[in-house]
Amino acid sequence: MILIIEQILNGLQLGVMLFLMAAGLTLVFGIMNLVNLAHGALYMVGAYLATYFFQATGSFVLGVALALAGTLAVGILTELVALRTLYERDHLDQVLATFGLILIFNELIAMLWGRAAIYSALPEYLQGHLEIAAGLRYPLYRLLIIVVGLAVAAALWYVVVRTRLGMLIRAGASNRTMVAALGINIRLLYTVVFGFGAALAGLAGIMAGPIYAVQPGMGELVLIQVFVVIVVGGIGSIRGALAGALIVGLVDTLGRAFLKPFLATVTTPSAADAAGPALASMLIYLLMAVVLALRPEGLFASRG
Amino acid sequence: MKPSPRTLVLFAVLALLAAVPTLAAAFNQPFYLDLFRRIMIFAIAAASLNLILGYGGMVSFGHAAYLGIGAYAVGVLAHHGIHNGWLQWAVAIGGSALVALVIGAVSIRTSGIYFIMITLAFTQMLYYMGISIEEYGGDDGIRVAKLSQFEGLIDLANPTAFYYVVLALLAVVLLLVHRLVNSRFGMVIRAAKSNDARTRAIGFSPYPYRLAAFVIAGAICGLAGALLVNQTAYLTPEFMNWTRSGELMFMVILGGIGTTAGPLFGAAALLLLEDLLQGWSLLPKLVHNFWQFYLGIVLVLVVLFAKRGLAGLLRGSKDGADG
Amino acid sequence: MAEPMLVVENLRKSFGALAATDGVNLEVREGETHAIIGPNGAGKTTLISQLSGTLRTDEGSIRFAGEDITELPAPERSRKGLARSFQITSIYREFTALDNVALAVQAHAGHSFRFWRPARADAALRDPARAVLEEVGLGARAELVAANLAHGEQRQLEIAMALATRPRLLLLDEPVAGMGTDESLRMVEFLATLKGSKTMLLVEHDMDAVFTLADRISVLVYGRIIATGRPEEIRANPEVRAAYLGEEA
Numbered sequence: 001m002i003l004i005i006e007q008i009l010n011g012l013q014l015g016v017m018l019f020l021m022a023a024g025l026t027l028v029f030g031i032m033n034l035v036n037l038a039h040g041a042l043y044m045v046g047a048y049l050a051t052y053f054f055q056a057t058g059s060f061v062l063g064v065a066l067a068l069a070g071t072l073a074v075g076i077l078t079e080l081v082a083l084r085t086l087y088e089r090d091h092l093d094q095v096l097a098t099f100g101l102i103l104i105f106n107e108l109i110a111m112l113w114g115r116a117a118i119y120s121a122l123p124e125y126l127q128g129h130l131e132i133a134a135g136l137r138y139p140l141y142r143l144l145i146i147v148v149g150l151a152v153a154a155a156l157w158y159v160v161v162r163t164r165l166g167m168l169i170r171a172g173a174s175n176r177t178m179v180a181a182l183g184i185n186i187r188l189l190y191t192v193v194f195g196f197g198a199a200l201a202g203l204a205g206i207m208a209g210p211i212y213a214v215q216p217g218m219g220e221l222v223l224i225q226v227f228v229v230i231v232v233g234g235i236g237s238i239r240g241a242l243a244g245a246l247i248v249g250l251v252d253t254l255g256r257a258f259l260k261p262f263l264a265t266v267t268t269p270s271a272a273d274a275a276g277p278a279l280a281s282m283l284i285y286l287l288m289a290v291v292l293a294l295r296p297e298g299l300f301a302s303r304g
Numbered sequence: 305m306k307p308s309p310r311t312l313v314l315f316a317v318l319a320l321l322a323a324v325p326t327l328a329a330a331f332n333q334p335f336y337l338d339l340f341r342r343i344m345i346f347a348i349a350a351a352s353l354n355l356i357l358g359y360g361g362m363v364s365f366g367h368a369a370y371l372g373i374g375a376y377a378v379g380v381l382a383h384h385g386i387h388n389g390w391l392q393w394a395v396a397i398g399g400s401a402l403v404a405l406v407i408g409a410v411s412i413r414t415s416g417i418y419f420i421m422i423t424l425a426f427t428q429m430l431y432y433m434g435i436s437i438e439e440y441g442g443d444d445g446i447r448v449a450k451l452s453q454f455e456g457l458i459d460l461a462n463p464t465a466f467y468y469v470v471l472a473l474l475a476v477v478l479l480l481v482h483r484l485v486n487s488r489f490g491m492v493i494r495a496a497k498s499n500d501a502r503t504r505a506i507g508f509s510p511y512p513y514r515l516a517a518f519v520i521a522g523a524i525c526g527l528a529g530a531l532l533v534n535q536t537a538y539l540t541p542e543f544m545n546w547t548r549s550g551e552l553m554f555m556v557i558l559g560g561i562g563t564t565a566g567p568l569f570g571a572a573a574l575l576l577l578e579d580l581l582q583g584w585s586l587l588p589k590l591v592h593n594f595w596q597f598y599l600g601i602v603l604v605l606v607v608l609f610a611k612r613g614l615a616g617l618l619r620g621s622k623d624g625a626d627g
Numbered sequence: 628m629a630e631p632m633l634v635v636e637n638l639r640k641s642f643g644a645l646a647a648t649d650g651v652n653l654e655v656r657e658g659e660t661h662a663i664i665g666p667n668g669a670g671k672t673t674l675i676s677q678l679s680g681t682l683r684t685d686e687g688s689i690r691f692a693g694e695d696i697t698e699l700p701a702p703e704r705s706r707k708g709l710a711r712s713f714q715i716t717s718i719y720r721e722f723t724a725l726d727n728v729a730l731a732v733q734a735h736a737g738h739s740f741r742f743w744r745p746a747r748a749d750a751a752l753r754d755p756a757r758a759v760l761e762e763v764g765l766g767a768r769a770e771l772v773a774a775n776l777a778h779g780e781q782r783q784l785e786i787a788m789a790l791a792t793r794p795r796l797l798l799l800d801e802p803v804a805g806m807g808t809d810e811s812l813r814m815v816e817f818l819a820t821l822k823g824s825k826t827m828l829l830v831e832h833d834m835d836a837v838f839t840l841a842d843r844i845s846v847l848v849y850g851r852i853i854a855t856g857r858p859e860e861i862r863a864n865p866e867v868r869a870a871y872l873g874e875e876a
Binding site: 029033035082085089091092093095096097099100101102103104106107108110111220224227228230231235274277278280281282285286288289292293296 | 420422424429435437439546550554594601604606607
């Protein structure tokens with residue numbers, strides 16, 4: 001039982017990280033109709049900058065703040081220099097150009113910090129465990145990630161549902177020409193939304209640093225999971241991104257933890273040994289296929 | 305009928321490729337035999353992608369899956385002591401067609417960004433499956449000690465013989481794709497790419513045609529996978545890495561999307577460029593070490609400024625007839 | 628007595644709270660040219676899209692040649708003999724005019740799982756396509772890439788593609804939209820030559836064209852047909868004058 005709660009928490013923690021990535025990406029898809037593969041690169045940039053600034057300043061909080069600002073700047077710069085010219089291009093061009101951007105980002109990081117994974121430390125006050133139930137001690141830092149992730153989700157909900165910017169974002173996701181007709185500076189809106197998404201991806205990377213390997217290419221692994229999240233949740237929908245992220249996070253984590261022991265109860269242990277890990281790593285993609293078969297537009301499609 | 309300049313260039317290039325083994329032997333540079341065989345294998349894979357991407361408008365970002373299925377079919381059978389080349393290659397082609405049928409059946413119901421993400425995600429699924437099966441080497445891969453056997457016909461262990469097999473298959477595949485895209489079937493998938501609503505309005509249901517094209521492309525790419533694992537004599541899930549899918553797409557674009565010879569030019573250009581960036585002694589070490597950085601820059605520039613690719617240079621005005 | 632070619636009953640389609648068609652009843656008899664007129668936003672294009680199958684219908688039924696086609700997808704309706712032209716020209720821009728029409732012929736020549744023989748050398752497709760192009764007056768332009776045709780010629784090409792499917796009913800969504808006076812006159816003349824031999828349902832803004840071509844006219848206002856009758860009846864109908872013609876005057 002304890003183990004199950006612990007794995008559910010792990011799943012939530014993965015889920016909120018995926019949500020931070022998916023929120024920005026789904027808005028960029030929905031509003032700019034841009035396939036941005038380089039979104040994962042911003043996650044990587046966030047992780048590296050946080051690690052670097054924490055070491056340089058000695059303060060974790062300051063490091064996080066600087067890394068967030070840095071990722072935002074890198075994101076906006078990328079939008080201004082490269083992505084802006086891609087909005088009017090077809091998806092194929094977008095895929096290839098942002099694929100090129102990934103190579104550029106990964107190699108730049110490798111030039112600066114090398115190809116090996118770097119060690120990203122935690123300050124002492126975040127290293128402990130918290131006893132959240134009798135016999136269940138859970139790492140404080142992972143709890144913090146869940147709390148921050150949910151807080152960001154709530155803040156995003158507020159911005160999108162309650163503010164004028166949010167109104168524009170929602171309108172943009174469903175009807176671009178209408179927003180343009182309202183006389184809104186669409187270029188500025190795009191840049192703001194993109195920067196917003198970049199900062200969220202950076203935040204995910206910053207928080208990922210101390211628990212996952214910080215290395216070139218780390219963004220792409222998570223990016224493809226985020227694609228699954230968005231397909232499951234429906235393009236352009238923040239609600240869908242949250243639901244999709246939590247579902248994918250939980251299914252992936254629980255699958256990896258329990259599929260093998262479960263299989264061992266229904267088949268032989270050696271068969272479970274062989275099939276368990278393979279099946280567990282395929283689980284979220286199978287989930288995606290099922291969702292697509294039932295609801296091709298995702299669970300919370302914002303566009304009809 | 306007078307052949308177009310592009311057709312002449314294609315025949316000239318094929319003739320040059322036929323001369324490579326002789327030249328490589330004359331200059332004692334067996335490396336080039338290997339390099340050009342590799343280029344031709346990827347040209348076959350890119351030609352299959354060109355069928356659905358260039359002519360069918362299906363932006364499949366998971367085409368490396370079929371390279372992987374083809375390679376695994378050969379590698380796994382070899383691992384279990386089955387070396388019959390006919391059987392291995394048939395399983396490679398059939399298996400790839402089957403996987404393409406399943407992936408295509410789900411993903412062709414969607415379009416646009418969904419299609420891109422779904423084809424990518426399914427390929428990633430196969431990639432992780434490859435990584436997690438320890439029996440076949442997991443992420444390290446395994447050596448394929450004995451190449452596909454075609455007793456009494458040809459010995460792939462002979463580099464020159466293998467080279468000509470690949471060249472012949474490339475010529476067959478290019479001809480096949482050329483005939484396909486100009487047949488009634490090809491006209492339907494091209495029409496559906498050009499104007500989906502119009503295509504439905506005149507009475508075509510595009511789905512089965514798109515799916516059939518997707519399966520044919522998967523099967524051809526499966527053959528390329530079978531060749532590739534014989535080329536490397538090593539089976540690894542890296543064949544299915546998503547960057548491989550990106551490279552295949554880039555080859556199609558670079559050579560000129562929706563042209564018969566484009567995939568060959570594109571594969572040659574990309575692999576030669578990669579080879580230069582990685583090893584050309586005139587370039588500084590900094591370039592060799594971070595060659596993908598420069599590749600990325602070339603990629604972005606080509607997409608932004610040279611969309612019609614190399615074949616575009618040989619083409620006068622854009623017309624509907626493809627040579 | 629034979630059932631009319633097309634019988635539409637109580638057809639509805641809503642976009643959110645907006646009912647674009649709100650209970651349309653309509654009959655098109657075999658051989659007639661039937662025009663639908665109505666102010667902007669009356670639901671004309673929605674109706675055509677529902678009839679051709681590009682939009683799903685919320686409620687109501689469509690019977691075509693004695694058969695319920697309400698749930699049939701667009702390609703199957705086309706194969707049953709319902710052809711349409713689009714308000715915004717919809718052709719294969721990078722193909723030649725002949726290719727465009729040959730594709731329409733091909734769509735009605737059995738399945739297209741034929742992988743080897745070049746379609747462009749296939750007389751079974753090219754000859755009928757060429758004949759239709761001659762019929763609409765584009766014979767000399769057959770080998771031109773469609774994108775390079777003049778706007779009026781592209782509209783003619785659309786009609787040619789529709790005709791090439793040998794339709795029993797031709798749905799024409801504003802066939803003279805965006806045309807110059809000369810082009811428009813020629814198109815009306817051409818459509819007049821089809822009268823009688825083809826059953827046509829025509830949505831059109833150009834009143835000259837409508838009153839020249841139509842045997843009967845239906846007036847669509849706010850998603851409902853408020854009147855159907857011969858042109859002179861419609862001209863005289865006070866309700867129509869109030870709701871529609873009055874606006875134009």
